[in-house]
Amino acid sequence: MKDLLGRPMDANRAGNLFTPGFGLPPHRLVGREDDLRELQDGLGAGPRDPRFTSVIIGHRGSGKTVLLSEIRGIAAEAGWVILRADATTANLQDRIDAEIREFANPAVAGDLVEERSPSETTAALHAGPVGLSRRLSKTVHNTRSLTKKLEIIGNHAAERGSAVLLCVDELQAGHRDELRRLASDLQRLTKEDGLPIAFIGAGLPAMQDTILRDPKMTFFQRCHPQHLAPLPYPSVLSFFKQTIADAGGSCDTATLERMADATDGFAYRMQLIGRRAWTISGAPDRPVDMTSAEMAVTAAERHLRTQVYSDIWDSLDQIDRHVLRVAAEHGGTVPRSTLGAAVPASASSLATRLNRLRRLGVITRDADSPQADVRLGTLAPLDFVNEQLEEAASLESGASAELAVSVAARRTAAPRCGRRLKTKDAYCILRAGHSGNCRSR
Numbered sequence: 455m456k457d458l459l460g461r462p463m464d465a466n467r468a469g470n471l472f473t474p475g476f477g478l479p480p481h482r483l484v485g486r487e488d489d490l491r492e493l494q495d496g497l498g499a500g501p502r503d504p505r506f507t508s509v510i511i512g513h514r515g516s517g518k519t520v521l522l523s524e525i526r527g528i529a530a531e532a533g534w535v536i537l538r539a540d541a542t543t544a545n546l547q548d549r550i551d552a553e554i555r556e557f558a559n560p561a562v563a564g565d566l567v568e569e570r571s572p573s574e575t576t577a578a579l580h581a582g583p584v585g586l587s588r589r590l591s592k593t594v595h596n597t598r599s600l601t602k603k604l605e606i607i608g609n610h611a612a613e614r615g616s617a618v619l620l621c622v623d624e625l626q627a628g629h630r631d632e633l634r635r636l637a638s639d640l641q642r643l644t645k646e647d648g649l650p651i652a653f654i655g656a657g658l659p660a661m662q663d664t665i666l667r668d669p670k671m672t673f674f675q676r677c678h679p680q681h682l683a684p685l686p687y688p689s690v691l692s693f694f695k696q697t698i699a700d701a702g703g704s705c706d707t708a709t710l711e712r713m714a715d716a717t718d719g720f721a722y723r724m725q726l727i728g729r730r731a732w733t734i735s736g737a738p739d740r741p742v743d744m745t746s747a748e749m750a751v752t753a754a755e756r757h758l759r760t761q762v763y764s765d766i767w768d769s770l771d772q773i774d775r776h777v778l779r780v781a782a783e784h785g786g787t788v789p790r791s792t793l794g795a796a797v798p799a800s801a802s803s804l805a806t807r808l809n810r811l812r813r814l815g816v817i818t819r820d821a822d823s824p825q826a827d828v829r830l831g832t833l834a835p836l837d838f839v840n841e842q843l844e845e846a847a848s849l850e851s852g853a854s855a856e857l858a859v860s861v862a863a864r865r866t867a868a869p870r871c872g873r874r875l876k877t878k879d880a881y882c883i884l885r886a887g888h889s890g891n892c893r894s895r
Contacts, residue, residue, distance in 0.1 A: 471701045473725055480725065482696055484689040484692060485686050489521060493510075501650060504676070506644070508680050509657065509666075509674060510682065511656075511659055511682065512681065513682075535559075535611055539622050539623075540622065541627050546632045546633070554600075562610045605647075608650060617650035620640075620653050621656075625661055653677070659814055660769075683719075685717070687714060703741065706743070712744060716754075729750075734746040763833060767842055775843075776797055776798075780796045782843060788829075816830070817830060818830075871885065
């Protein structure tokens with residue numbers, strides 16, 4: 455077997471079934487059976503069921519896009535019309551429109567174009583006293599709006615006893631005006647008119663503080679929220695065991711347990727560790743052993759620091775980072791009362807902030823009680839937070855040293871003339887004892 459560059463592909467590379475890429479389908483879908491069943495039941499129940507329009511909410515790498523792909527596949531097998539798009543860039547409506555043009559049934563293709571009645575114009579040509587005129591007629595075609603197109607394919611699907619599924623990924627990045635337009639259309643077509651146009655969106659928890667609070671997007675707020683929890687430990691352990699076995703490899707129980715423990719229920723980390731461990735060990739010729747697993751865990755964390763943790767850290771403000779600093783100073787877990795005394799914020803403001811940080815995955819709580827201890831979360835591990843704080847302190851120290859040098863230089867510089875000029879509040883900036891006239895600049 456050869457790769458795309460024509461090079462021989464050894465068994466190690468060909469048999470690696472772990473897929474650590476955002477949105478890449480896993481070899482086995484584990485730990486999301488209940489989420490998938492919930493969405494599937496909602497789609498089957500029809501437009502009046504709240505789950506017929508759902509929003510999947512989860513951290514980066516939690517499996518949102520994979521779950522979205524799974525539910526699309528189920529709907530496609532049932533004969534539904536599938537429309538898929540993402541909101542990462544502008545012109546979301548254009549991408550949905552392109553999906554309609556590509557997948558529209560020929561029976562409705564003509565209905566998607568509105569034909570106007572023929573129009574006539576008169577063209578005249580004059581040459582001296584002689585004049586010629588000609589009546590011209592043409593038919594004007596005008597493409598229907600996206601709202602009308604959705605209505606047409608929704609009605610067509612209803613007549614066939616089927617439905618339409620619109621999936622929009624990366625909702626948190628959507629342009630506000632475009633999402634408002636889409637929300638308004640779906641509210642009318644699905645909820646008010648009862649057309650079988652299902653919607654499943656997916657996005658990061660950050661949208662709970664933006665899109666899902668926008669008073670002009672009440673449709674999204676009424677969608678069923680499908681929150682993705684960390685993968686259960688037994689599911690992760692089963693995934694490692696079965697994926698390695700399916701690829702012809704082997705791994706002892708202690709090593710499997712070590713890798714499962716290290717994932718912390720994070721799907722993306724699970725794939726990273728599995729792929730690295732398989733490659734490092736030389737599987738399937740050699741078993742995936744503890745040494746390979748430990749090296750894989752280290753490599754996975756290094757990758758996550760640059761690809762996931764750093765992006766989240768950069769999005770935090772100074773008070774957010776101060777919360778994490780206090781938690782780090784207490785070894786990763788801090789009593790709520792201690793945190794309240796250390797953070798410059800009111801009790802209500804701090805409570806709101808902690809809820810947001812928990813949604814971002816950078817902290818977690820041992821219980822739902824307001825006084826429960828606060829711990830650093832999966833996406834802000836203690837070692838990473840300490841590194842960021844040390845780097846910030848180093849930069850501040852360097853800036854302070856540079857400022858001190860600058861101040862000292864100014865103090866030792868030659869004194870200025872300082873003579874008051876006729877202009878109000880103006881003084882000479884030249885050195886003392888200068889020749890010629892004074893000047894202020």
